[in-house]
Amino acid sequence: xxxxxxxxxxxxxxxxxxxxxxxxxxxxxxxxxxxxxxxxxxxxxxxxxxxxxxxxxxxxxxxxxxxxxxxxxxxxxxxxxxxxxxxxxxxxxxxxxxxxxxxxxxxxxxxxxxxxxxxxxxxxxxxxxxxxxxxxxxxxxxxxxxxxxxxxxxxxxxxxxxxxxxxxxxxxxxxxxxxxxxxxxxxxxxxxxxxxxxxxxxxxxxxxxxxxxxxxxxxxxxxxxxxxxxxxxxxxxxxxxxxxxxxxxxxxxxxxxx
Numbered sequence: 001x002x003x004x005x006x007x008x009x010x011x012x013x014x015x016x017x018x019x020x021x022x023x024x025x026x027x028x029x030x031x032x033x034x035x036x037x038x039x040x041x042x043x044x045x046x047x048x049x050x051x052x053x054x055x056x057x058x059x060x061x062x063x064x065x066x067x068x069x070x071x072x073x074x075x076x077x078x079x080x081x082x083x084x085x086x087x088x089x090x091x092x093x094x095x096x097x098x099x100x101x102x103x104x105x106x107x108x109x110x111x112x113x114x115x116x117x118x119x120x121x122x123x124x125x126x127x128x129x130x131x132x133x134x135x136x137x138x139x140x141x142x143x144x145x146x147x148x149x150x151x152x153x154x155x156x157x158x159x160x161x162x163x164x165x166x167x168x169x170x171x172x173x174x175x176x177x178x179x180x181x182x183x184x185x186x187x188x189x190x191x192x193x194x195x196x197x198x199x200x201x202x203x204x205x206x207x208x209x210x211x212x213x214x215x216x217x218x219x220x221x222x223x224x225x226x227x228x229x230x231x232x233x234x235x236x237x238x239x240x241x242x243x244x245x246x247x248x249x250x251x252x253x254x255x256x257x258x
Contacts, residue, residue, distance in 0.1 A: 059088040114150040116143035116157075120177065123157045127165065134165055136173035143179055144186060146255045148235050156231045159224040160251055164192035169246070184257055185237065191250040197243040205241070228253070
């Protein structure tokens with residue numbers, strides 16, 4: 001009987017030793033991953049700065065060329081300069097989007113409380129000119145205070161509203177932001193009457209650089225919804241879409257209350 005007990009105790013000790021070694025290994029991996037993430041962010045920042053400087057120079061000189069020699073340039077030359085400047089601007093937006101994406105850390109713990117009503121009003125102000133031009137009707141429920149970073153929430157709502165305005169249909173845009181309270185989380189929705197999305201592409205739209213339309217149809221870097229997904233998941237929530245071609249879209253996402 002004693003021999004059996006000794007064997008079981010030894011087995012338990014070995015299991016505890018294995019668990020201890022595993023825990024130490026996991027802790028080491030966490031430290032290495034944190035260092036890798038920090039290095040990646042530094043690399044993204046430096047790369048974005050180094051890339052944007054020559055882009056600014058190219059754009060600046062092209063605009064000077066157009067201004068100084070306007071009377072000597074034929075329509076084709078003016079159009080070529082426009083294409084070059086537009087390409088530089090798209091590259092600049094792409095670099096900024098990549099930098100924003102790299103800065104979102106999924107395991108980052110935030111204690112900030114953010115009033116989403118104030119965030120939404122700021123987003124509306126950012127898009128005020130575009131809302132007027134598109135003759136868009138924008139409505140929203142009264143939005144709550146959530147335990148999330150303010151800049152993250154601003155970027156999340158800005159990307160979703162921007163998408164709703166970009167992928168509009170023939171009718172004037174109608175966009176509504178809704179919210180429902182659950183026991184431990186909030187469910188938000190951004191509903192539009194735009195061109196809609198085929199269900200076969202529901203997963204694809206959240207993958208980085210995955211575009212459903214050509215650049216000459218709709219602008220964008222193909223990162224906006226990927227950033228939205230990373231922001232929501234960094235808060236412990238999830239994001240999904242319900243849509244059909246020609247029937248508009250509803251983007252849903254959840255945010256934990258605590």
